[in-house]
Amino acid sequence: MTRPSRRRPASAVALLGAAVAGLVVLACSAGCTGVIPMPSAEPSHRADASPTPSTPPIPTPTASTGPPAGRSAGSQAPFHLEVGQCVDVRKDRRTGPESIVPCDVEHDDEAFDTFALDGGAYPGEVELETTATDGCRARFGGFIGVPYSESVYETYAVFPTAATWASGDRKVTCVVWYPADSVVGSLAGAGS
Template identity: 45%
Template sequence: MTARRTLVRTLVAAVALAAALPLTGCSAVLDLLPRPAAQPERDETTQEIVEESQADVFALRVGDCMNTVDEEVVSEVPVVPCGEPHDDEVYFDFTLDEGDYPGDDVVLEASDTGCLAEFEAFVGLAYDTSSLDFYAYRPTEESWAAGDRVVSCVIWDPAGQVTGSLAGAAY
């Protein structure tokens, strides 16, 4: 009797699910499917961003300009053409070594060291004498587990928004 009751309950649950799914609309099914990362619209020749939009942080390239995001863990960023006022610019990318996640402190140290090493070449002035600053989008333990090893070095002006690239700014 118990096996029959379990079978009947399973069938009733399956029928109820089959009846309810169409009532929820496509959103229930779409929420289960992976979504493509938001890609910024780029000029076909120069590959520069041509309009303001949200972009997946993994879609960022050297030379991309954006506005600041205040969250600690970022998945999307507001990108803009560099000719418009903006807060930040990606100035260098590099890849950390493969292996197990080395820990937040090690990733932070490697990111700071790698970004600092390229700062002067980009700005045209040593970091210690420049009024500009930098930070890095770096892998988290979770993104590392998914294969993320890229560090994106981002430059910004503490005085406020800029228009155009900071490449060769020398201040």
């Protein structure tokens, strides 16, 4: 006796694919910001497996009541963390000024470096992603204490979108995070 097939009908697979694609489009229309996580082949370890270095608390920034200087209220102003700022974003919602927390409390991400891109015409998302990724990975070891390829920590870059590029944004912010758990304290010099 043969077992009945558990194969899904092609129409169900197509419907599922369309639903997933719709969710991706909806998520991007709700706020894709050019944030690209960069995977690592290195294994992950729990944050409580080793002590996390501590540093003096970073002052909580004050919220701006209007658009940044040089921007009208209608223009799209990019959000970039400043070096040393930490955010509690839980990876399932958009990062913004409301998610900034002192680094001495539980958080997910920490901005560790910034750099400016050359001006000119918008190079396209793929080229920007490559440039931003390479730049952040090159700076990673100076902050963590070991090269990116040897670390349990991950990094991602926040870089200009086509819209923010058109308004003069050339800034890349490099962010480090621990994929296994949230952390308390800065990851500066964590060494793993």
